[in-house]
Amino acid sequence: xxxxxxxxxxxxxxxxxxxxxxxxxxxxxxxxxxxxxxxxxxxxxxxxxxxxxxxxxxxxxxxxxxxxxxxxxxxxxxxxxxxxxxxxxxxxxxxxxxxxxxxxxxxxxxxxxxxxxxxxxxxxxxxxxxxxxxxxxxxxxxxxxxxxxxxxxxxxxxxxxxxxxxxxxxxxxxxxxxxxxxxxxxxxxxxxxxxxxxxxxxxxxxxxxxxxxxxxxxxxxxxxxxxxxxxxxxxxxxxxxxxxxxxxxxxxxxxxxxxxxxxxxxxxxxxxxxxxxxxxxxxxxxxxxxxxxxxxxxxxxxxxxxxxxxxxxxxxxxxxxxxxxxxxxxxxxxxxxxxxxxxxxxxxxxxxxxxxxxxxxxxxxxxxxxxxxxxxxxxxxxxxxxxxxxxxxxxxxxxxxxxxxxxxxxxxxxx
Amino acid sequence: xxxxxxxxxxxxxxxxxxxxxxxxxxxxxxxxxxxxxxxxxxxxxxxxxxxxxxxxxxxxxxxxxxxxxxxxxxxxxxxxxxxxxxxxxxxxxxxxxxxxxxxxxxxxxxxxxxxxxxxxxxxxxxxxxxxxxxxxxxxxxxxxxxxxxxxxxxxxxxxxxxxxxxxxxxxxxxxxxxxxxxxxxxxxxxxxxxxxxxxxxxxxxxxxxxxxxxxxxxxxxxxxxxxxxxxxx
Numbered sequence: 001x002x003x004x005x006x007x008x009x010x011x012x013x014x015x016x017x018x019x020x021x022x023x024x025x026x027x028x029x030x031x032x033x034x035x036x037x038x039x040x041x042x043x044x045x046x047x048x049x050x051x052x053x054x055x056x057x058x059x060x061x062x063x064x065x066x067x068x069x070x071x072x073x074x075x076x077x078x079x080x081x082x083x084x085x086x087x088x089x090x091x092x093x094x095x096x097x098x099x100x101x102x103x104x105x106x107x108x109x110x111x112x113x114x115x116x117x118x119x120x121x122x123x124x125x126x127x128x129x130x131x132x133x134x135x136x137x138x139x140x141x142x143x144x145x146x147x148x149x150x151x152x153x154x155x156x157x158x159x160x161x162x163x164x165x166x167x168x169x170x171x172x173x174x175x176x177x178x179x180x181x182x183x184x185x186x187x188x189x190x191x192x193x194x195x196x197x198x199x200x201x202x203x204x205x206x207x208x209x210x211x212x213x214x215x216x217x218x219x220x221x222x223x224x225x226x227x228x229x230x231x232x233x234x235x236x237x238x239x240x241x242x243x244x245x246x247x248x249x250x251x252x253x254x255x256x257x258x259x260x261x262x263x264x265x266x267x268x269x270x271x272x273x274x275x276x277x278x279x280x281x282x283x284x285x286x287x288x289x290x291x292x293x294x295x296x297x298x299x300x301x302x303x304x305x306x307x308x309x310x311x312x313x314x315x316x317x318x319x320x321x322x323x324x325x326x327x328x329x330x331x332x333x334x335x336x337x338x339x340x341x342x343x344x345x346x347x348x349x350x351x352x353x354x355x356x357x358x359x360x361x362x363x364x365x366x367x368x369x370x371x372x373x374x375x376x377x378x379x380x381x382x383x384x385x386x387x388x389x390x391x392x393x394x395x396x397x398x399x400x401x402x403x404x405x406x407x408x409x410x411x412x413x414x415x
Numbered sequence: 416x417x418x419x420x421x422x423x424x425x426x427x428x429x430x431x432x433x434x435x436x437x438x439x440x441x442x443x444x445x446x447x448x449x450x451x452x453x454x455x456x457x458x459x460x461x462x463x464x465x466x467x468x469x470x471x472x473x474x475x476x477x478x479x480x481x482x483x484x485x486x487x488x489x490x491x492x493x494x495x496x497x498x499x500x501x502x503x504x505x506x507x508x509x510x511x512x513x514x515x516x517x518x519x520x521x522x523x524x525x526x527x528x529x530x531x532x533x534x535x536x537x538x539x540x541x542x543x544x545x546x547x548x549x550x551x552x553x554x555x556x557x558x559x560x561x562x563x564x565x566x567x568x569x570x571x572x573x574x575x576x577x578x579x580x581x582x583x584x585x586x587x588x589x590x591x592x593x594x595x596x597x598x599x600x601x602x603x604x605x606x607x608x609x610x611x612x613x614x615x616x617x618x619x620x621x622x623x624x625x626x627x628x629x630x631x632x633x634x635x636x637x638x639x640x641x642x643x644x645x646x647x648x
Contacts, residue, residue, distance in 0.1 A: 009524065012513070013512070322510075326525040
């Protein structure tokens with residue numbers, strides 16, 4: 001199979017027809033290049049979106065309230081609805097077997113925080129111990145809140161890495177130190193960081209009971225958070241989560257005397273729905289990228305076959321001469337195919353290596369929202385190149401075969 | 416060397432059939448230098464193409480060096496062409512991206528000769544036609560006469576039984592034509608069988624035998640006293 005003489009003949013031809021070879025190669029290499037970059041960015045977008053969701057628990061369900069917009073049972077619209085500990089306790093006990101993590105949340109916006117001479121305004125959230133899992137907060141030092149803190153209404157606080165850097169840049173380990181929240185002394189028991197970034201780190205956590213007491217909020221809550229235990233499949237989890245969602249919404253509307261069709265007073269969000277939406281969107285985007293990529297490859301194949309046709313046309317006379325000198329038809333076909341396959345293979349893998357190198361070097365440096373570390377499955381890329389080579393060979397075969405079956409006398413007459 | 420018996424060839428032109436060769440009979444012995452003459456349309460190129468296995472005959476028989484040439488497929492024809500025949504064309508038909516020596520070596524490539532030997536042989540034949548120092552030049556850098564000499568070297572390189580020249584001097588001025596004919600005569604002197612198709616009487620006179628074709632039949636077949644081209648060179 002390996003015929004050194006034929007290779008030498010091919011290399012001679014390639015060396016002496018640089019422009020032709022270059023153009024063929026370019027169309028193949030750019031096709032592969034575009035495909036790899038497109039697929040790489042498709043993967044990058046998927047990674048990026050997955051990363052955005054990593055910040056929070058994936059099947060998080062949140063409840064918050066606003067004012068009513070509809071009159072109901074003689075009550076005027078515009079009545080503020082406020083969640084309470086009773087609502088939370090009811091849901092917690094009723095759904096205890098399907099809930100995984102849960103936490104009430106009381107927010108105090110722009111509380112002034114002092115540490116020694118430094119001060120700043122941050123959001124204080126009074127939460128339950130489970131809130132660590134709900135926010136995916138990572139403890140850098142110390143611990144998160146526990147049930148004892150809540151039961152004893154302890155004045156303890158978990159600060160973020162950002163607050164530590166801003167208020168106590170010289171303090172390596174602030175655990176055990178004291179800071180003031182709205183002039184009340186709290187003890188720092190932990191430092192957390194959150195992949196959610198700046199927004200999720202501009203806050204500190206204190207126990208729910210402490211928050212309600214020291215800020216004089218009675219038993220009111222700003223929000224409630226729940227995550228459900230994952231089911232066997234995503235679809236089932238989603239169904240369970242939707243059911244839970246609508247049940248608690250109905251319950252809360254009843255308890256707070258809100259019109260069943262009031263879309264504004266009781267609000268819920270369900271990240272699972274978002275995940276599903278994003279996954280659908282990702283599928284669409286990936287499909288689109290594949291579509292564009294495949295179109296590019298088809299354009300590449302058409303380009304290759306076009307060039308092959310031109311090559312054969314251009315070489316008709318040469319083929320006639322070769323046949324007159326004793327070239328067998330198959331040797332003509334092989335000569336043309338061999339060259340086409342060789343050029344396609346070299347430039348295809350060239351484009352592959354170049355684009356993968358680019359992804360490898362540039363990929364990790366890409367810092368755009370929703371794009372993270374674009375990369376491509378090597379097998380997919382290699383398969384594409386092989387496919388292109390095969391297509392190039394098929395595209396080259398027919399003109400080559402036609403050329404080889406022309407009678408030399410006709411080929412020689414060709415001007 | 417060549418035996419032709421009752422050779423017929425016709426071409427279909429739409430619904431009409433054009434009878435080009437109407438029953439030719441002749442033999443060519445080894446070492447002959449034969450000119451096939453005739454005006455255009457007389458069928459001389461068709462005859463050469465059939466003898467060169469570039470075209471097929473309709474009726475009759477053709478034996479080349481004792482081998483009957485009949486119903487050849489392309490592969491077999493290619494083999495025979497490579498083994499038996501060397502072609503010299505009016506328009507030279509050199510491959511324009513190959514150097515002189517590479518052009519000469521090409522038939523050897525199809526004989527399966529290895530690269531080194533090809534190179535040596537090609538240089539030897541280029542030397543024979545006086546173009547050794549032009550070996551590395553492309554056809555575009557050569558004059559018409561030089562191109563034809565490269566083509567002759569290429570035809571010789573395969574060491575064929577018969578050389579077939581189709582109007583070898585048709586594209587050349589008379590001085591260069593004589594130089595080329597001088598070369599052809601010298602090659603014939605070495606014992607090679609050569610067929611030359613021409614319509615120029617002075618070129619035909621430089622051969623040893625003239626076969627005159629007219630309207631597809633041989634009207635004259637005579638031995639002539641060869642005019643040596645060297646006297647004009």
